[in-house]
Amino acid sequence: MKSNFDKAAETYDENAVVQFDSSMLLASLCKNTIKEKPKTILDVGCGTGFTTLAIQKLYKTAKCTLCDISENMINVAKSKEELKACEYIVCNAENYDFDEYDLIISNLAFQWFDDLKTFLQKMLSKCKYLAFSILTEESFKDYAKLFKINNINIWGYKYIFSENFLKNLEKQSNVLEFYRKSYRIGFKSAFEAAKHFKNIGGYNSDLQDGSKNEIVSILKSYRGFMFLDYNLALVILEGKKSN
Numbered sequence: 001m002k003s004n005f006d007k008a009a010e011t012y013d014e015n016a017v018v019q020f021d022s023s024m025l026l027a028s029l030c031k032n033t034i035k036e037k038p039k040t041i042l043d044v045g046c047g048t049g050f051t052t053l054a055i056q057k058l059y060k061t062a063k064c065t066l067c068d069i070s071e072n073m074i075n076v077a078k079s080k081e082e083l084k085a086c087e088y089i090v091c092n093a094e095n096y097d098f099d100e101y102d103l104i105i106s107n108l109a110f111q112w113f114d115d116l117k118t119f120l121q122k123m124l125s126k127c128k129y130l131a132f133s134i135l136t137e138e139s140f141k142d143y144a145k146l147f148k149i150n151n152i153n154i155w156g157y158k159y160i161f162s163e164n165f166l167k168n169l170e171k172q173s174n175v176l177e178f179y180r181k182s183y184r185i186g187f188k189s190a191f192e193a194a195k196h197f198k199n200i201g202g203y204n205s206d207l208q209d210g211s212k213n214e215i216v217s218i219l220k221s222y223r224g225f226m227f228l229d230y231n232l233a234l235v236i237l238e239g240k241k242s243n
Contacts, residue, residue, distance in 0.1 A: 001069070001112055001201075002069045002070055004201040004202075004203060005047070005068070005069065005070035005072070005073050005201035006070050006071065006072040006073070007072075007201065008198065008199055008200055008201035009048065009070065009072035009073045009075070009076050010072075010076075011199040011200075012047060012048050012073065012076070012199070012200055012201065013048055013076070014199075015196060015199040015200050016047070016048075016050070016200045017185070018108075018183045018185070018230045019047065019050055019107060019108055019200070020050050021183070022107055022108060022133050022181065022183075022230075022232055022234070023050040023051040023053075023054045023107045024054045025133075025179075025181060025234065026051065026054070026105065026107055026131055026132070026133050026234055027051065027054035027055045027057070027058055027105075029131065029177050029179060029234055029236060030055065030058070030103065030105070030129070030131050030236065031058045032177075033131075033176050033177045033236050034103065034129050034131075034176075034236070036102075036128075037059055037061075037062070038059055038062050038101075038102030038103035038128070038129070039061070039062055039063065039102050040062065040063050040065075040100075040101045040102045040103070041055060041059065041062050041063070041064045041065070041101060041102065041103045041104075041105060042064075042065045042067060042098065042101040042103070042104045042105070042127075043055070043064065043065070043066045043067065043105055043106065043107075044067050044093050044104060044105070044106040044109060044123075044132075045067070045068055045069075045093065045106050045107070045108075045109020045110070045112070046066035046067060046068045046073070046074070046077060047068060047070075047073050047077070047107075047109075048073055048076040048077050048080075049066060049076070049077035049080055049083050049086075050107065051105055051106075051107040052064050052066055052077070052083060052086060053080070053082055053083065055103075055105060056082065056083075062102075062103075063087075064083075064086045064087070065086065065087040065088070065089060065101070066083070066086055066087070066088050066089070067088075067089040067090075067091060067093055067096070067098075068089075068090065069090070069091065069092050069093070070090075070201075071090045074088050074090050093113075093119070094113055094114060094115065094118075094119050098123070098126055099126070100126045100127065100241060101126065101127050101128075102127065102128045102129070102241075103127060103128065103129045103130075103131065104123050104126070104127040104129070104130045104131070104239070105130075105131045105132065106131075106132040106133075107132070107133050108133050108134065108135065108232070109132075110132055110134045111134055111135045111160060117168065120169075120172060120237075121172060123239075124172060124173055124237060124239045124240055125239070125240045125241075126239070126240075126241070127239035127240075127241055128238075128239045128241045128242040129176070129236060129237070129238060129239055129242065130173075130236070130237045130239055131177075131234075131235070131236040131237075132234070132235055133181075133232050133233065133234045133235075134160075134161045134232065134233055134235075135160055135161060135230070135231065135232060135233075136160060136161040136162070136180070136231040136232065136233050137160045137161065137162050138229070138231040139160070139229060139230055139231045139232075140228055140229060140230075141229065142226065142227055142228075142229070143190065143193055143226060143228055146190060146218050146219070146222060147215065147218060152211050152214065152215060161233040165233075166178065166233075166235075169235065169237065172237075173237040173238055173239070174237065174238040175235065175236075175237060175238075176236045176237065176238055177234070177235065177236035178233070178234070178235055178236075179233070179234040179235075180231070180232065180233055180234070181231075181232045181234060182229065182230065182231050182232070183229070183230040183232075184227055184228070184229050184230075185227070185228045185230070186225060186226070186227050186228075187225070187226045187227075187228065188225060188226075189219075189222065189223075189224075189225075189226060190218075190219045190222040190226045191219045191220060191222075192226070193226040193228055194215075194219050196228065
């Protein structure tokens with residue numbers, strides 16, 4: 001996964017149109033839901049800094065820290081003038097011992113985590129509010145159908161949002177906001193859709209060479225337009241440090 005995002009750092013900003021828009025939406029939900037202005041903010045899985053850029057416009061005096069597993073992504077974020085004063089952490093967030101923050105925010109990163117339940121419990125103990133977006137199980141169904149018959153896991157995602165996921169969240173914390181949002185992007189071919197995933201780092205790099213060759217063959221054999229449906233859940237939770 002790390003190598004995928006390292007390779008995609010230079011092409012991410014021009015291709016991650018959904019990630020950009022959802023970061024703006026997540027920031028807006030925070031503004032409407034969180035009544036106190038956070039003084040410290042942590043952006044987990046920050047990528048090239050979309051979410052911090054959005055949240056900084058709302059909380060101009062907040063001290064922001066950006067965290068990502070990809071050093072290349074972090075370097076792109078550091079190069080942006082608006083993010084020069086931020087602090088940065090290059091790490092696997094699941095294994096890192098974070099400080100406490102008023103707000104922890106994450107945009108479309110949690111589906112890559114190995115043990116999200118444990119991570120959320122840890123982070124809720126370190127913040128007043130936790131806001132995140134995550135892919136739902138309805139995402140990319142048309143694209144996935146191309147590979148399902150061959151039992152190929154093209155994603156590598158560990159967690160996809162479901163109703164059971166939400167029920168478990170409600171047991172862990174007070175859910176302050178729950179919102180769904182859908183995006184549809186069209187491509188002239190399945191192969192172009194695959195390039196989109198590669199350009200944002202969103203693909204399974206653990207596939208064996210045989211499976212990779214099979215995927216290329218399937219993509220090339222598909223004729224017609226391909227739609228990618230991003231279906232998101234956006235959630236704001238009350239952390240243990242909330243008054």
